[in-house]
Amino acid sequence: MYKDTNCGDPRESNVGDQITVAGWVHRRRDHGNLIFIDLRDRSGLVQVVFNPGYAEKAHDLAGSLRSEWVVQITGKVVARLPGAENPDLPTGTIELSATDLVVLNRALTPPFEVSDDAEIEANTRLKYRFMDLRRPKMQAMLKTRHKVTHIMWDYLTEQGFTQVETPILIKSTPEGARDYVVPSRVHPGDFYALPQSPQQLKQLLMVSGVERYFQIARCFRDEDLRADRQPEHTQLDLEMSFVHQDDVMAVVEELYTRIVNETSSHMTMTEPFTRLTYAESMERFGTDKPDLRFGLELTTITETAANSDARVFQSAAGSGGSIRGFVAPGCGNYGRRQTDNLTEFAKSSGAQGLVFIALDESATSIEELENDHIKSPLKKFLSLDTIKQFATEMGAKPGDLMLIVAGTEKLVNTVLSNLRNEMGRRLELADDNRLEFAWVTDFPLFDWDEDLQKYEPAHHVFSTPKPEHMEYLDTDPGKVIGTLWDLVCNGSEMGSGSIRIHDKDLQTRLFNIIGYTEDQIADRFGQLLTAFTYGAPPHGGMGLGLDRLVAILLGETAIREVIAFPKTQSAFDPLFEAPSPIEDQQLEDLHVRIVMPKT
RNA sequence: GGUCCCGUGGUGUAGUGGUCUAACACGCCUCCCUGUCAAGGAGGAGAUCGUCAGUUCAAAUCUGAUCGGGAUCGCCA
Known part of the structure; x- marks a missing residue:
C-alpha cells in the first residue's frame, strides 16, 4: 500500500504517530520557508507542513508541488500551534509534519478548481467528468448512491428476495417509448432492443417460482431528455408472488423509510406515508403527483x-x-x-x-x-x-x-x-428538508387518446382491473380502475406499481381494448401469455426510479447530478464523444446501411 | 418537432453600436515571505468575444443561419 492512513482520519489522539498518506494536492500555501499543503483523498483533507529545519529535501521538493499532483507523504502527526487550529476541518486540530515526499504523478493545471463552490458549465463538467467527480460533493453523491443500493440489497435479501439479472439485449416492442436498438450480425436485418424495463421478464420469473425478485436494473428510452430524464436510467425493479397491493406497499415503504433514515441526517419524513386515491389527488391538487409539503x-x-x-x-x-x-x-x-x-x-x-x-x-x-x-x-x-x-x-x-x-x-x-x-x-x-411520500392508488387503467381515437394504457397493460370494474371492460373501459398505484414524493413520481394480470384470457381482453391485433399480441406477448397457461401465480410489483430517489435525498432537481457519467440534453456524452460513427467494416458486418437525413 | 434563456482569456462573470488596443475575480507563471488554511506582497503571461454570413463609415454589442449547453411543451406503455 502507498498509504497506511487516510487523510481525513487523524485526530488529536494520533499525535506522535508516524504515518504515510497519499492523495491529491488540494491547495498549496508557500510561505517561502514554511510550506503548507492540503492533501485530499476520498476521506477528506489533512494539512501537511514542510519545515526546512526539519526535513530539508522534502521541503525543497514541496516548493514545486502544484494542484492535483499525486503524492505520497510520510511524517509525524503533531498538534497544531494554539490558535492555529482550523475548526472547519475534521482534522483541524492536528497537522502532518512531513519528513518524506514522493511525487507519484504530476498533473496539468486543472480545467476548473476541484471545489464545491465552483459553478462550471455543464458541458465542461461532463467533458472533464473525471475531474468533476473529484469534488467533495460529487464524491459524497457517489457514496450516497452506493449506500442506497446497498440498503436495497440488504433489506430485500432479509425479506427473502432473490436478485436476478435480466438480459440487456431483448426483443423490441414498439409501443410506448422509442426503443434503443442493436443490429444483429448473426441474424442479418434483425435487431435487438435495449429494455425500457424488465417488465415481461420479471413476470416470467414469477411464473418460474422465484416468488420474490429484485434487480437494480438499467432501463433505456430513446426519447427527448429533461432535467429528470436521461436516455438510460436505473430503477429498483421488484416483483412478488401471492401478494396484494398492501403487501407490496409495505415492503417498499419500510425500505424507503430505512433508506431515508440511514442516508440522510437532515431530512425528515412523515410516517406512515400518506395515502390518497387518484381521484382524490386530482380533486385536491389537480395532479397525480402532488407536493404534499x-x-x-x-x-x-x-x-x-x-x-x-x-x-x-x-x-x-x-x-x-x-x-x-x-x-x-x-x-x-x-x-x-x-x-x-x-x-x-x-x-x-x-x-x-x-x-x-x-x-x-x-x-x-x-x-x-x-x-x-x-x-x-x-x-x-x-x-x-x-x-x-x-x-x-x-x-x-x-x-x-x-x-x-x-x-x-x-x-x-x-x-x-x-x-x-x-x-x-x-x-x-415547501421545506427543502422534508420528504413527503405518498401512495396514490386506484389509477384508471386506460386513457382515451383524442388524436388516435382509441384507449391507451394509463400506466401499462399488465395491471389488473379492480374486480368490481370487470363489467366495464366491454362497456366503458375509461371507467375501469386498476389495482395500480404510484409512489410520489415532493411532487415527483418516484415509482409505479400494480397487481399484474396472471390470466391469459383477461390479459388478451385488455390487449384487445387498446386495439392490438391477434398477430401483434402473439408477436410481442406470446411468450408471456403462454407462460400464464402453465401455472402463473398471482403477483405484483413495482419499478422505482433510483436516480430520482438519490436526487431527492441530496436536494438535487436534475438527475444528471447523481449519475456518474450522464449525457447532455441532446443525449451526447462529451467525454467519450458518443454516439459516433463506426467503421465501414463494422457496418458491413452488421448488414446496416446509413441513410443520412435530408438537410 | 415547437417555445424560451445562455455562449467573451483555463474557470466564473462585466461590457449590449465608436471611449474595447476588451474589464474584474479566481486560476496560471516568476520573484519575495516561518503559521497559513479562499494565505499575503510585487510583477507577468493569457481572449481574432462559439462559428458563418449580413447590416453599418464602425459589430463582443444589431440581423439571419448554424453549432453547442440549459429550461420547458410535445414525447416519455
Whole structure:
C-alpha cells in the first residue's frame, strides 16, 4: 500500500504517530520557508507542513508541488500551534509534519478548481467528468448512491428476495417509448432492443417460482431528455408472488423509510406515508403527483361561477368544462407586475388566461367585504355576493389572493397544479428538508387518446382491473380502475406499481381494448401469455426510479447530478464523444446501411 | 418537432453600436515571505468575444443561419 492512513482520519489522539498518506494536492500555501499543503483523498483533507529545519529535501521538493499532483507523504502527526487550529476541518486540530515526499504523478493545471463552490458549465463538467467527480460533493453523491443500493440489497435479501439479472439485449416492442436498438450480425436485418424495463421478464420469473425478485436494473428510452430524464436510467425493479397491493406497499415503504433514515441526517419524513386515491389527488391538487409539503388545495366553483355574469365562466361551464382555483394566502397585495407574471405563467402551462381576485386585508371579514376591498379584472362582471361566495367556498380571507382558471377539466388541472407548485415555491412553503411520500392508488387503467381515437394504457397493460370494474371492460373501459398505484414524493413520481394480470384470457381482453391485433399480441406477448397457461401465480410489483430517489435525498432537481457519467440534453456524452460513427467494416458486418437525413 | 434563456482569456462573470488596443475575480507563471488554511506582497503571461454570413463609415454589442449547453411543451406503455 502507498498509504497506511487516510487523510481525513487523524485526530488529536494520533499525535506522535508516524504515518504515510497519499492523495491529491488540494491547495498549496508557500510561505517561502514554511510550506503548507492540503492533501485530499476520498476521506477528506489533512494539512501537511514542510519545515526546512526539519526535513530539508522534502521541503525543497514541496516548493514545486502544484494542484492535483499525486503524492505520497510520510511524517509525524503533531498538534497544531494554539490558535492555529482550523475548526472547519475534521482534522483541524492536528497537522502532518512531513519528513518524506514522493511525487507519484504530476498533473496539468486543472480545467476548473476541484471545489464545491465552483459553478462550471455543464458541458465542461461532463467533458472533464473525471475531474468533476473529484469534488467533495460529487464524491459524497457517489457514496450516497452506493449506500442506497446497498440498503436495497440488504433489506430485500432479509425479506427473502432473490436478485436476478435480466438480459440487456431483448426483443423490441414498439409501443410506448422509442426503443434503443442493436443490429444483429448473426441474424442479418434483425435487431435487438435495449429494455425500457424488465417488465415481461420479471413476470416470467414469477411464473418460474422465484416468488420474490429484485434487480437494480438499467432501463433505456430513446426519447427527448429533461432535467429528470436521461436516455438510460436505473430503477429498483421488484416483483412478488401471492401478494396484494398492501403487501407490496409495505415492503417498499419500510425500505424507503430505512433508506431515508440511514442516508440522510437532515431530512425528515412523515410516517406512515400518506395515502390518497387518484381521484382524490386530482380533486385536491389537480395532479397525480402532488407536493404534499404544503396545502394550497384546489376548490371547484363551477356552479357558482357559471351563475355569474362573467362570460369566461359561462362559456367554460356551458361547454362541459370546469372552473377551479385556490387561495394564495397573504397575496392580496400583489401588484400589477406580480399578477401579470402569474398570468404569463398560467398561459405557459396552456391556460387561456388567469382570473385573480385580490382581497384587501383592511376588510375585517368576508361578510363585511366591500367593493373597495376587491381588485380583479373581472370585478365589473362579478357581483359582490358572487365574490363573497367564491371566498367562502375557497376559504379565502381578507388579504388573500384567489387564483381561478376556467376551461376543460384536464387543462384546468394542469394549469392549477403547475401554478400551485409555483406559488409553493414563491411563498417558500415547501421545506427543502422534508420528504413527503405518498401512495396514490386506484389509477384508471386506460386513457382515451383524442388524436388516435382509441384507449391507451394509463400506466401499462399488465395491471389488473379492480374486480368490481370487470363489467366495464366491454362497456366503458375509461371507467375501469386498476389495482395500480404510484409512489410520489415532493411532487415527483418516484415509482409505479400494480397487481399484474396472471390470466391469459383477461390479459388478451385488455390487449384487445387498446386495439392490438391477434398477430401483434402473439408477436410481442406470446411468450408471456403462454407462460400464464402453465401455472402463473398471482403477483405484483413495482419499478422505482433510483436516480430520482438519490436526487431527492441530496436536494438535487436534475438527475444528471447523481449519475456518474450522464449525457447532455441532446443525449451526447462529451467525454467519450458518443454516439459516433463506426467503421465501414463494422457496418458491413452488421448488414446496416446509413441513410443520412435530408438537410 | 415547437417555445424560451445562455455562449467573451483555463474557470466564473462585466461590457449590449465608436471611449474595447476588451474589464474584474479566481486560476496560471516568476520573484519575495516561518503559521497559513479562499494565505499575503510585487510583477507577468493569457481572449481574432462559439462559428458563418449580413447590416453599418464602425459589430463582443444589431440581423439571419448554424453549432453547442440549459429550461420547458410535445414525447416519455
